[in-house]
Amino acid sequence: MEATCTRPAVTELRLSAFTSHRGAAFPLGPMTLFTGASGSGKTTALRAYESLARLGAGASLREVFPDPVACVPERAAADAQGRRGFRIGCTVDGPAGPVQLDLAVQAEPELRIVGERLTCGGQTLLATALRDPGRRSVQAAWHTAGAAPVTRAPLPDDRLGTALLPLRVAGRTEGQLQVLAAAEQTVVALRSVFACDPQPQLMRRPVAADQGRLRRGCENLAAVLDRTRDRCGGSHDRLAAAARAGCAGPVTELAVEQLGDGTVRALLARDTSGARVATPVDRLGEGELRYLALALVLLTGPGVLAGDQAVEVPAALRSLTVLADGFDRSLDRRQARELLSLAAAVCAEGPLRLVGAVGDASCVRAAAGVTVVDLNP
Incomplete structure (x- = not known):
């Protein structure tokens, strides 16, 4: 796909051993929705994706996995040294070609990375291993293809080595340039993520007018609407049209x-019996509030969402992936259908991608342009 070739994007999520998932590989398209019964692992898959994203942005293992034992597969036994862990990974497509990142994390007795591998086109570009448990580092070897085939050096055992390579690799040989291209492509795709979970109980409160970047819980929705209305009339008009399609009453x-x-505070203006009535959003139901918040997320760009964008990357190569657990939570069927239609249209336009989870699969199967990952046995 052309968009995948020009804009780095995660096209596969691998959960080799992560909580309830074993040996799982999930394809990710421009719009991907996980379906399945409660407890099937939908939220877990999104949590793994967000964990990789945060590691790619430079966060430490402890920041990303505050309860690492909860990530260990169920009934996984410890080895002779009392060690247990988990394994996750992904494939990132882009100008460098498909790049695979695989990560092995030890959760017990100490949280640390014990193995990381970055490969492209059958070539191992980076491999790390824990050689000395007494040291807070792993031994790393990356592709050089110069006078020496690889370069060896220690890397911290609590950070993603791939994210550190642009600071360690000189880029003098063809092999080093290949390593840099693959690492930068992977990091750009991973860190360009906005995890969204609208919280209606927080969205009902008035907020300061200068809170212009939309937060994860969307509690500052009114401030963002104030900003987009003045600075991005096209997006605001599309959002108003979405409100008319998904909210009760003739919204004007x-x-x-x-x-x-x-x-x-935000208001919905309605035409009731010929009279214009402005309803504060704090009077709306949870479904309408979540619908409005998710529509706003889909229709605004990286400069409005409080995510980690690689500003040094040219705009033509940037993408943004929205992670939305409970995408249809509290929505009625009409709202779910309208939101899916909006998401499909936005994702088809280019730089925005969506990975979400839904409880009701019936609407998803009828939607066009959706990669459906069914976790039901």
């Missing part, structure tokens, strides 16, 4: 009201 406008204490 999506507005923002300035309150006397300097805060703002």
Whole structure:
């Protein structure tokens, strides 16, 4: 696919051994939705993706896995040294070709990376291994293809080695350039993620007007609406159209009201019996609030979402992946259908991708342009 070749994107998620998943490999398209019964592992898959994204952005293992033992596969026995762990990975497609990243993490007795492998076209570009358990480092070897075939050096055992390579590799030989291209492609794709979980109970409160980047829980929705209305009229018009399609009553406008204490709140303007009535969003149901928040996420760009964008990457190569667990949570069938249609249209346009999980698979199977991952046995 052309978009995959020009914009780095994660096209496969591998959960070799992670909580309830063993030997799992999930294809990811521009719009991917996980379906399955409660407990089938939908949330776990999204959590693994977000974990890789945070590691790619430079976070430490302890920040990403505060409870690492919970990630160990169920009923996994410890070895003779009392060690247990988990394994996750992904494939990133882009200008360098398909690049595979695989990570082995020890959860007990100490949290640390014990193995990492970066490969492309059958060539191992980076391999790390824990040689001395007494040291807080792993032995790394990366492809050089110069006077020496590989370069060896220690790397920290609590950080993703792939994310550190651009600071360690000189880029003088053809092999080093290949390593840099693969590592940078992987890091750019991983860190370009916005994990979203709208919280209606928080969205009902007025917020300060200067909170312009949308947060994970979407509690500052009104401030972001205030910003997009003034600076991005096209997106605001599309959002108003989405509100008309998914909210009750004949919605005529999506507005923002300035309150006397300097805060703002969002309003839905409706035409009721010929009279215009403005309803504050705090009076809306959970389904309408989640619908509006997710529509806003889909229709705004990286500069509005509070994610980690690689600003040094040219705009033509940037993409953004939205992670949305419970994509249809609290929505009625009409809202779910309208939101799926909007997401499919936005994802087809190019730089935005969506990986989500839904509880009701019936609407998903009828939607066009969706990669459905069914986790039901």
